Amino acid sequence: AQKVTQAQTEISVVEKEDVTLDCVYETRDTTYYLFWYKQPPSGELVFLIRRNSFDEQNEISGRYSWNFQKSTSSFNFTITASQVVDSAVYFCALSAYTGGFKTIFGAGTRLFVKA
Amino acid sequence: GAGVSQSPSNKVTEKGKDVELRCDPISGHTALYWYRQSLGQGLEFLIYFQGNSAPDKSGLPSDRFSAERTGGSVSTLTIQRTQQEDSAVYLCASSQVIEGQKTQYFGPGTRLLVL
Numbered sequence: 001a002q003k004v005t006q007a008q009t010e011i012s013v014v015e016k017e018d019v020t021l022d023c024v025y026e027t028r029d030t031t032y033y034l035f036w037y038k039q040p041p042s043g044e045l046v047f048l049i050r051r052n053s054f055d056e057q058n059e060i061s062g063r064y065s066w067n068f069q070k071s072t073s074s075f076n077f078t079i080t081a082s083q084v085v086d087s088a089v090y091f092c093a094l095s096a097y098t099g100g101f102k103t104i105f106g107a108g109t110r111l112f113v114k115a
Numbered sequence: 116g117a118g119v120s121q122s123p124s125n126k127v128t129e130k131g132k133d134v135e136l137r138c139d140p141i142s143g144h145t146a147l148y149w150y151r152q153s154l155g156q157g158l159e160f161l162i163y164f165q166g167n168s169a170p171d172k173s174g175l176p177s178d179r180f181s182a183e184r185t186g187g188s189v190s191t192l193t194i195q196r197t198q199q200e201d202s203a204v205y206l207c208a209s210s211q212v213i214e215g216q217k218t219q220y221f222g223p224g225t226r227l228l229v230l
Contacts, residue, residue: 035218043204045221091158102171103148103219107157 006106023092119222140209
């Protein structure tokens with residue numbers, strides 16, 4: 001079975017703090033993809049990043065960075081120097097070969113960044 | 116348009132009535148997904164269309180729910196005899212398969228309220 005767990009339901013930080021959102025996934029496939037999406041208060045889901053299972057290189061994009069570790073089945077997302085505009089719900093998702101790459105979403109982590 | 120569009124943006128209906136929700140995917144995207152998101156909850160997969168293959172209907176919650184995709188493009192999600200528990204945001208997403216990678220791009224959603 002495939003599963004995505006985002007254990008943190010809500011996180012609250014003060015602006016300029018760093019924050020890490022955890023994502024743990026389960027799959028028996030060797031070929032799979034991991035995603036992060038952002039859902040701001042406006043409601044529309046925004047794609048942030050896609051990683052494939054064969055590439056464990058960490059990625060940095062501005063204040064965002066992602067740490068993919070197959071050994072712990074984790075794909076954590078860190079926001080450095082958080083800003084109020086980062087306040088949103090963040091979803092981690094898994095798409096695996098078994099099941100035709102149907103995407104499974106985690107329950108989401110709601111991030112509050114206070115000024 | 117450049118993105119996924121959905122209509123209507125909001126729909127209020129009475130219990131027992133049928134509703135149709137429409138999704139226009141990004142041109143050229145072969146895959147189309149419907150999800151449901153209840154207030155404050157994560158994404159619940161409903162149905163997935165990929166090209167000319169039979170749709171994956173495994174997420175449809177009951178036989179009151181159905182969806183079709185005409186001509187490989189526009190999709191309609193139909194809910195018959197609506198119930199109050201059907202109230203949610205219905206999200207549509209489309210993706211283009213490139214070497215097995217599927218990044219989904221989401222529409223703004225249809226907010227359905229069943230009175």
